[in-house]
Amino acid sequence: MAKDNINPPFANGFWIWDDNINGLAFISRDVKEVTPGLPLVGAGAQPAKKDGTIRFKDTIDNLGMAQFRRLYQRRIKPNEPQIVTIQDIKDVALFTADRHDLTPEFVEFMHTRRMDEFLRTLIVYFQFYFQVWDNLMLRREEAKRKLRQPIVTVLENIVRDNLADLRSMVARNYGYILMGVEDTFKYYHMGNRNNVSLSDKDRHLHECLLSIAAKIIWIALLRKNFTLIEIELNRMFRTEIFNIMSRLRQSAFHTNAEENRVLLGKAYKQERKLKHRSPAVQELIFDNHSYKMLAIGQLRVEPVEERIAYLEAAYTAPEEILFDIQLGVGILGLSKDYLNPILMPKEGMGKRIHIPPFKMPEMKTAP
Numbered sequence: 001m002a003k004d005n006i007n008p009p010f011a012n013g014f015w016i017w018d019d020n021i022n023g024l025a026f027i028s029r030d031v032k033e034v035t036p037g038l039p040l041v042g043a044g045a046q047p048a049k050k051d052g053t054i055r056f057k058d059t060i061d062n063l064g065m066a067q068f069r070r071l072y073q074r075r076i077k078p079n080e081p082q083i084v085t086i087q088d089i090k091d092v093a094l095f096t097a098d099r100h101d102l103t104p105e106f107v108e109f110m111h112t113r114r115m116d117e118f119l120r121t122l123i124v125y126f127q128f129y130f131q132v133w134d135n136l137m138l139r140r141e142e143a144k145r146k147l148r149q150p151i152v153t154v155l156e157n158i159v160r161d162n163l164a165d166l167r168s169m170v171a172r173n174y175g176y177i178l179m180g181v182e183d184t185f186k187y188y189h190m191g192n193r194n195n196v197s198l199s200d201k202d203r204h205l206h207e208c209l210l211s212i213a214a215k216i217i218w219i220a221l222l223r224k225n226f227t228l229i230e231i232e233l234n235r236m237f238r239t240e241i242f243n244i245m246s247r248l249r250q251s252a253f254h255t256n257a258e259e260n261r262v263l264l265g266k267a268y269k270q271e272r273k274l275k276h277r278s279p280a281v282q283e284l285i286f287d288n289h290s291y292k293m294l295a296i297g298q299l300r301v302e303p304v305e306e307r308i309a310y311l312e313a314a315y316t317a318p319e320e321i322l323f324d325i326q327l328g329v330g331i332l333g334l335s336k337d338y339l340n341p342i343l344m345p346k347e348g349m350g351k352r353i354h355i356p357p358f359k360m361p362e363m364k365t366a367p
Helices: 062-071 086-096 104-110 113-143 150-178 182-187 199-220 226-238 246-252 257-264 279-286 306-316
Strands: 013-018 023-028
Touching: 062 086, 086 104, 086 113, 086 199, 104 182, 104 199, 113 150, 113 182, 113 199, 113 226, 113 257, 113 306, 150 182, 150 226, 150 257, 150 279, 150 306, 199 226, 226 279
Parallel strands: none
Antiparallel strands: 013 023
């Protein structure tokens, strides 16, 4: 009798107990990773959320980390540096996301070149934003004991303009995605034969993007200040009118008028409700930023000033040289020896990780 050549469905993998479904789940070693009808470890079987946001796993156990290493972790060739890249951070964020909240199209969207540039500008912005926030909180305590000096306003204006410059770079790269430039055209809200805006699809992409971007920034900045990241990210891209996090900011992260002047920038305006543009877009419309800076990564304008060269390195330099030149862009460029597979500091390594502060050179010429 001839042998049956059909492979049995559970030939290449193993069974584990999944507490989320209170039953057995099969973990396949194949590229497809899971036998149809059986969930991933810790994924659960919840229906997709209607608001478009993404749910994430709070913790990853040892079995989950083993699964990540085998099926999701970026393969590093022998001649490549063992450092963290933006791809590594995206892989961890997508792995911890509930798979029922993701679509194949969105995963492809996250792997475009323009998306990588956008996420890097966000990491740069929030690294500097945290530095500014911490300094403002220290000055708030000092203000209780000391009189405010006129020089403080001058120094705050410099910080405000530096923060606005970084915000304008975020807005520039966000604009590329909105307009469907290059490899993002497939996801443009009117990129269809009928040239009709697909508002529901576009809204879903926008909600998913904000959810995953907050997670990526959080991972890149050593998993600190997640609530603050969500508040500022929603403020920049939703406007205050539609910001679901605005109440949380008013209660848990209350800021006074002087602090808002620094954090919001001089380009922020309250427009008419139906035509209100997001603060990120307002940054390009209502402020005057250096055209040399806005050309970074697109066009090299001579002569290159120290400030422009510094920002150009932050946004375009290969990740493997960032720590060598003492330029902090989160954990990008950090040796993987300090981190476990899901990019958390290994035991005893947390205090040894030092991300260089983001120090923007002084603007010597007018934009």
